[in-house]
Every structure is written in structure tokens, then in C-alpha cells.
Amino acid sequence: MFENLIMVVFVLGYACIAFEHQLGVNKTAAALLTAVVCWVLLACQQAAVPGLPAHGLVDSLGHHMEGTSQIIFFLVGAMTIVQLMETHGAFQVVTDMLKVRDKRVLLWVVSLITFFLSSVLDNLTTAIVMVSLLHRLIDDRDERMIFGSMIIIAANAGGAWSPIGDVTTTMLWIGGRVSSLRIMEMLIIPSLISMLIPLAWLSRLLKKGAVAPVERAVEDKPVGSRRVFFLGLGALVFVPVFKGLTGLPPFVGILLGLGLLWLITDMTHGAEREHLKVPQALHKIDMSSILFFLGILLAVAALETAGVLRSLAVWMDSYFGNKDIIATLLGMLSAIVDNVPLTAATMGMYDVVRYPMDCKLWELLAFTVGTGGSILIIGSAAGVVVMGMEKINFLWYLKKISLPALAGYLAGVGAYLFLYRLIG
Numbered sequence: 001m002f003e004n005l006i007m008v009v010f011v012l013g014y015a016c017i018a019f020e021h022q023l024g025v026n027k028t029a030a031a032l033l034t035a036v037v038c039w040v041l042l043a044c045q046q047a048a049v050p051g052l053p054a055h056g057l058v059d060s061l062g063h064h065m066e067g068t069s070q071i072i073f074f075l076v077g078a079m080t081i082v083q084l085m086e087t088h089g090a091f092q093v094v095t096d097m098l099k100v101r102d103k104r105v106l107l108w109v110v111s112l113i114t115f116f117l118s119s120v121l122d123n124l125t126t127a128i129v130m131v132s133l134l135h136r137l138i139d140d141r142d143e144r145m146i147f148g149s150m151i152i153i154a155a156n157a158g159g160a161w162s163p164i165g166d167v168t169t170t171m172l173w174i175g176g177r178v179s180s181l182r183i184m185e186m187l188i189i190p191s192l193i194s195m196l197i198p199l200a201w202l203s204r205l206l207k208k209g210a211v212a213p214v215e216r217a218v219e220d221k222p223v224g225s226r227r228v229f230f231l232g233l234g235a236l237v238f239v240p241v242f243k244g245l246t247g248l249p250p251f252v253g254i255l256l257g258l259g260l261l262w263l264i265t266d267m268t269h270g271a272e273r274e275h276l277k278v279p280q281a282l283h284k285i286d287m288s289s290i291l292f293f294l295g296i297l298l299a300v301a302a303l304e305t306a307g308v309l310r311s312l313a314v315w316m317d318s319y320f321g322n323k324d325i326i327a328t329l330l331g332m333l334s335a336i337v338d339n340v341p342l343t344a345a346t347m348g349m350y351d352v353v354r355y356p357m358d359c360k361l362w363e364l365l366a367f368t369v370g371t372g373g374s375i376l377i378i379g380s381a382a383g384v385v386v387m388g389m390e391k392i393n394f395l396w397y398l399k400k401i402s403l404p405a406l407a408g409y410l411a412g413v414g415a416y417l418f419l420y421r422l423i424g
Helices: 002-018 027-048 054-087 103-120 123-137 141-160 167-174 180-203 225-246 250-269 278-284 287-305 308-320 323-333 339-349 360-375 381-390 394-400 402-423
Strands: none
Touching (some): 002 027, 054 278, 103 141, 123 141, 123 225, 141 394, 167 339, 180 360, 180 402, 287 381, 308 323, 360 381
16 A cells, blocks of 8 residues: 555656646655655555554665765765866867867767767766756757766766666676676677667757857956866766775765865965855756755665665566566666665666576666656756756757657667677
């Protein structure tokens, strides 16, 4: 009974997020309320069943908050660093290099940069950086939404084939399901195809011609703009290296970078340029998007705690049987719910003894849950962040972007299955 109620609440909350503008209710409010009500229902379920330990649900919430808070702290750190770079005019260093003015050519250049950058950074950080760059390149909001949507697809595709590019691929890598060189060898082509198909599709949505230049007042760059650019970019790139060297979570690495930038900018600007320091950058980051992300993660955690996700996975296993179909459907499901619990549930379902490292199930799963989130804008961390930064409407994305994203996703699955038969 309670599981059904939790599902109903989640679906209603999801609908409120989807129809945010029609209802006039901010999606963050809907996400937070959905999360809290789901957890309250879990508490009621625990109280209604005698014999269950009172601390069990609290422990479960604490366990989920451990992972969620790491993501939130990482997001706050990354967004602050990017905002600090923006305040210093540091992105002008990059935009000065991008002399391309043709809209369609620029879309291809931005998408390819995003694809390969997200394999080094994670897809979330890459999305934040690239959308910030868009504001320096494109003034027209309708065109910027198309570019932003393509950044979501390219960031998710680029993160899927690298063991450090997407959190789910990293989970499978750390969990001994995939090896780094093998996953790169098998997934780079399918990932590239999953990006190129929607890229060719969306290129046609842009009218031919040059990009309208962004109107900005001519002003001198602040002191230390190039230094902040390279230090900020270095701090972001260093995160996976820091994790590899220390074994500590990525948010520790991003906080290290933020702390160093904070120290350097304080020493550089002194008391006379407070607007260029980190406290001002913290005031400018989009806290609404961060809280929305928190609500979504906690709501999905409630579904996992209630056993809904695991029950769904078990049902799919018994109903479909074929693991290729199951992995493909799980990837499509990741467009609705978070791919992290889906990956965790799948790793729990299938024993590593029966399905050893680098078997087809784990490789295909890494691709599908990594790229399937692009089908809907709230299906991935990159999508949620871009949605908040660019104020992209859920239904607009559904009408304009979901179909080409789905076409690329299915083509990528087909490419992987072909490669597996070819290489084995």
C-alpha cells in the first residue's frame, strides 16, 4: 500500500515539475515537497509495521544523504569556481579563440569540445563550464536553448565511455565490473554516434547565417583574469587526478581547488576589489537549481528505499530475460529516475561471479545509463543543471530534443552490439 502511495506521490511531483510554467509553481518547490512527502510515507510505513527497528529508516536516509551531500558540495564548489572565472572575464580567453560565427559550424565545434572535455572532467562540470561559455558567445535565447540541449547530449555521451567521465561508469569501474582501457575501446564509437545523430538533427533547427554577437560593454579585463582562468580550469581537471591519487571523493578535490582559488584571489585583490572575491561569487550561483537537484535525488532515494526500483528491475529480468533488452530499457528508464540507484540496483541483482568484469552486460549498462538520461532534460545531472542555468522548459525539451536524443541513443546501442559481435 505505502509503496503504491510513494509511487503516486512521485508521479504527481514529476508532473508538477514537467508542467512548471502552466502551474506557476517553481520546480524546486515541487521536487522538495515530493522528496519530503515520500520519506514521510516511508516513516508511516515503518510505524505501521510492528517489529521494525526505529533507527532503520533514519540510517537509510543518512546513507543516501551521504552520497547526495557529496554531489551537492561538488556542485556548489564547481559552480562557484565557474562563477569566479566568469566574474574575472576569464572565459573571454576561450571565446577569443572561437572565431567561428556560422551557427551550425559553431554548434558542431561546441558539441565536440563538450564531448571530449566531459571524458576528462565529469559531465556535470563540463555542462556548467560550457553553458557559461554560451553566454559569452550567443545572445539569442532560443538559439542558446538548442546549444544548451546539445551540450547535455554531448556531455552525457562523452562521460559514458570514460571511467572518470560519468558517475555510473565510475561506479562500475570501482566495483570491478569494467576495466578502464576496455570500456574506452568498446564505448567511444557508440558514444560518438549517440551524439552525432542528434547533432545532425538539431543543426537543421538553426537558421543559416552568422551568430548574432553578444552585446557587451567594452571594458578592461580584471586583474588576474588569465591566471584565474587557468587556475580554475586546472582545479576542475585535477579533480579526477586527485581522486585517483588519494581515493577521496571528488567533492574533496573540488573543495581543495576552491580553497586555493579563494586564497589566491584574496591575496591578489586585497580589500579594494571585493566584487572579484569568492563570497560575491557564492552570492551569484543558482541555489534554486542546487535545491532542485537535492529534491530530485532524495525523492529517487525514497523509491530505492521502498524497494520500488529493485522490484522493477527483478520484474524486467523475469519478463524480458534478454539482458540486452533489459540494459536498453534501464537506460531509457534513467531518463525518468536517477541513473545512480539504477546502476546500484543492477549491480546488486547480477552477481560478479556469474557476470564477470568486462562482460557485455556491464559494458552495455555503462553506455545506456550514461546516455539514456539525455532523452529527458531531468534525466541526468547535466540536464538538471542546464535546465536551471538556461531556464529551459521541460515540455520544450520534450517536443524539440527528446526524439533526436532517443534516435541517437538507440543507434548507439546498435553500434555497441555490432562492435561486440565484431570484436567480442
